[in-house]
Amino acid sequence: MVARVVLKMGDPRLLETAKPVMAFATPELDDLVDDLMDTMLAEDGAGLAAPQIGIGLRVVVFGFESNARYPDAEPVPQTVLINPVIEPLSDEREAGWEGCLSVPGLRGVVSRHAHIRYRGLDERGRAIDREAHGFHARVVQHECDHLDGILYPQRMTDMRLFGFTDVLA
C-alpha cells in the first residue's frame, strides 16, 4: 500500500473522537492497517493512529526493534490495536519526552501511567491483552489519546519542557 500524508496539529480532524471498528478481517480494514504501517515506517515513527491520516476509526499501530527518534527506548512489539481500552495498574506516573508525527520538529515532557494493562483486537478480530511498562506503556497511551482527539501538548503541565528537537538535542 502507500505512505499517506500525516495531518498536523491545527487540523480539526485531529481533535475529533474516533469511532469503534465494527467489522474485522475486511479488505478495507486491511488496507487501512497497511497504510498506517507504511506511513509509520516511512516517517520513522514509534506509532501512528488512524485519525492522523484522516480516518476517524479507533485503530492504532505501534512498535519497533530500534527507533532513530527514540534511541534509548527498549524495543516495543509491532502491534495493530483496535478499539483499545487502557487500565492503569498502579498510581505511579513517569515523566518522559515525547514527539508526534502530527507535531513535527518538537518535543515535550509528558506525565504518563508507568504501568498499564491494555486490551483490544487486532485486524482479524483476535483479542490482545497485555501489560506494559515504561516506553511501551507511554507509546500506547500516546497513540490511544489520538483516538479521543488529544495531542500530547494538551497533556503537558510544564511548558518550559517543550521545544524544538534540534535545539534540545
Ligand code: NI
Ligand atoms: Ni502522536
